[in-house]
Amino acid sequence: MLNEEAPHLLEKREKKERRVGLPELKNAEKGNVVLRFAPNPNGPMSFGHARGIVINGEYAKEWDGELILRFDDTDTVVKPPLVSAYKDIETEAGWLLGYAPHRVVIASDQIPHYYEHAEQMLKAGFGYVCRCSGEAFKVFRVDKTECPCRGNSTETNMNLWGKMLDGTFKPGDAVVRVKTDMTLKNPALRDWPALRMQDTANHPHPRPEIGSTYRVWPLLDFQSAVEDHLQGVTHIIRGKDLMDSTRKQTLLYEHFGWEYPETMYWGRVKVHEWGGFSTSQMRRDIEAGHFTGWDDPRLPTLAALQRRGITAEALRAFWIELGVTQKDISVPLTTLFSHNTKQIDDEAPRLAFIRSPQQFNLTGEHPSSVSVDVHPNHEEQGKRTFDLTSPAIWIEQDDSAKGELRLKGFADVTLTGTDAAVQSIDRQDNRPIVHWLSDAQSTPGTLILADDGELLELNGQMEDHAYPVGTMVQLERIGYGRVLSPTVILFSHS
RNA sequence: GGCCCGUUCGUCUAGGGGUUAGGACGCCAGGUUUUCAUCCUGGUAGCAGGGGUUCAAAUCCCCUACGGGCUACCA
Known part of the structure; x- marks a missing residue:
């Protein structure tokens, strides 16, 4: 009778079970899940990177899927890659995961693919070569007005694209933009830049096999979007600072007729004991001799933590416990240490x-x-x-x-x-x-x-x-x- | 300025219309122990504020406050 009168009263009970571990992955199919972790190899990984590896890696394991380690090394000027970091990161990732990443992709090896897609975009008319300066375009973006380059014919665009490629244009002279809509509510999405030129003569790519080969380089949103599609990524789990990136990329996916992967985000994490460390700053400080190296125990790097005897298991338990909430948090290191004690005490002489x-x-x-x-x-x-x-x-x-x-x-x-x-x-x-x-x-x-x-x-x-x-x-x-x-x-x- | 995301014990987290609001870390008390370790037991403490919807709100909606981010020819 209760079943007929108020069925909801009976259903509730089973919903009360407490979830353990990571939240459910939406639209996941066992054996058909592809995730990726995409660091910039401008230095070895720090504590925060571990979250990306652990979360993506655990889901890959849970769903018999694949984890791609992708090096997003497409900037040679602002955050230039560190040659030694590719290997270091791969080794550290393997240590942390307990298994080797299933695929390793280096963005700088994929430039031709990005060019192909850029041309496809230009030919199909959902991208254009913009010759406005960054400042000039900012005005258009704020005023919701279209820049004159937006009306370029396909011929003009292809011609200008050629000038970017052959070096007639110099860095700063032109960028390729994705046509979205200049009246979009979110200014961050309005005709966003997809590829730009870099002075690789004076700032060659640190990988010798790349060096000064390319003048035109994709920006993160374009490179990442194309690469995720090429690699068949099904789920993207990353920091919520990249939420607008997802929105930009979704607009690009719509142009290409692709389906965007499922996404999840985590919030910002601060560690009480460590202030704000940036990889670039650490790199400068190490080079200046302020620290003994990337594994200096004062540094929040994975190398330092490993050297201090923090186990991969403890790090995994720590990040899994934090899960994938979008809340910005500040955690004490003692929580990590407590996980580590559980790991080592039984063995430690x-x-x-x-x-x-x-x-x-x-x-x-x-x-x-x-x-x-x-x-x-x-x-x-x-x-x-x-x-x-x-x-x-x-x-x-x-x-x-x-x-x-x-x-x-x-x-x-x-x-x-x-x-x-x-x-x-x-x-x-x-x-x-x-x-x-x-x-x-x-x-x-x-x-x-x-x-x-x-x-x-x-x-x-x-x-x-x-x-x-x-x-x-x-x-x-x-x-x-x-x-x-x-x-x-x-x-x-x- | 515009846009986006968030806010549950001190900290982190579960729960997402009806719960004694659960767990972990920390802390406190007790037990084991010839370590101030480990382990065990118990205790402590929480839904940011204000409106609204509803028989019923931590849970849904709106506003405010606070925190974070994007708006880069960085990732």
Whole structure:
């Protein structure tokens, strides 16, 4: 009866299930999904790029689809590509994804295709060569009036196009525009520029195989639109700053008679601990020697994060959790670190590092050696043994001020002068438990930490170990770090 | 100036007409632990503001405020 009177009351219940993971991909067909991630290779990737790779990559995996890594390297003057970045980005993408991108496309290799489509556009009459300056055209755009070039005949357009190609025109003399409608409500869409000329004689494309070969280059909206069609992209997921780009490209797709892919957008992300870093600025700062390189731990690059020991799994979990909301957000790095802790803690061997080490001499009755677990939750990882036949031990200065201490895993001691008198091997009271080292099993070492824009090198006493470079360890009572050498550890996070 | 997008616990996120508004991080309390780690248990706290539609609004509409973006011969 309820079913007849008020069916909606019964239907509601199942809608309450909470979604886990990424939202549903609209109009997706298993095995027939093509996504792409399209960075400008003007430097290695930074934290924000990871979102593009992770989100697109996860959808590709989920739908048995393909992920295209596309280098949008069509500017040689304002944001010139960095030759080494192509390879770096591809490697980093593979690391982050856990699989190699299915296809790699380099826009600068595709120029002939873009020319073909530009000519097709000119011949079909939905594009024209515009000889107005940028400033002059801005007036037309604001006033909703058509520029005189808009009325060019096909012959005129083809003639002018030829002059762009053969170098009769110089950069700034002419651009190819897509005819939309100068009265469109959104000024950003009015007869937008599709191709322009670049001074590749003085600003050759950094890829030697391209160099100064082309004078005419497509702009992002045109290049991306044509390439997405050529590659059969079905879904575009990118930042919402490109929303108007979608609208421009949709107008072009209508001219060509193509169907525009499904789109999704994410909002702007700021990381509380990092201000605004731009790839171009980082590149200048590195070249000026302000940073040690792209993997300088102070930098928000993927290389730096990887060097610090942030795992690809943690990065993926982090971005998947943020999803694809269009909200502009500001997230703390601690969220990423929390994901990372979950990834590494179970494996990370424990190690002692004594900051501001003070040496004491053990006195009183005690065993000649003591063993503690490599990992408290995993006995199978073995023991660390400290030889105590020689009395020298190390304790952190801050701890030594406390006077009465429990040396972790060993004994209760009382500090007097430079003596550490063993009072009891068993724990007798609730005095503070501190980490310590025997002089015999330790050497001077360094803990490097990136703190508030500074690179600090903390010297101290490092427990001897044979872990290979790259091992993530947990420094007792300090936090996680990555082994850079037997005596140097790069602090990761607490 | 024009146009576009957004606003749910401190932070991030789920939910998109009827929910005790769920989860994660953080924080607090307790437990395990010879690390201020990990792990477990519990607690804390939220629908930007104002109108409207509706029996019913966090959810739909309008306005305002705030945040972000585009309007480049950058991507």
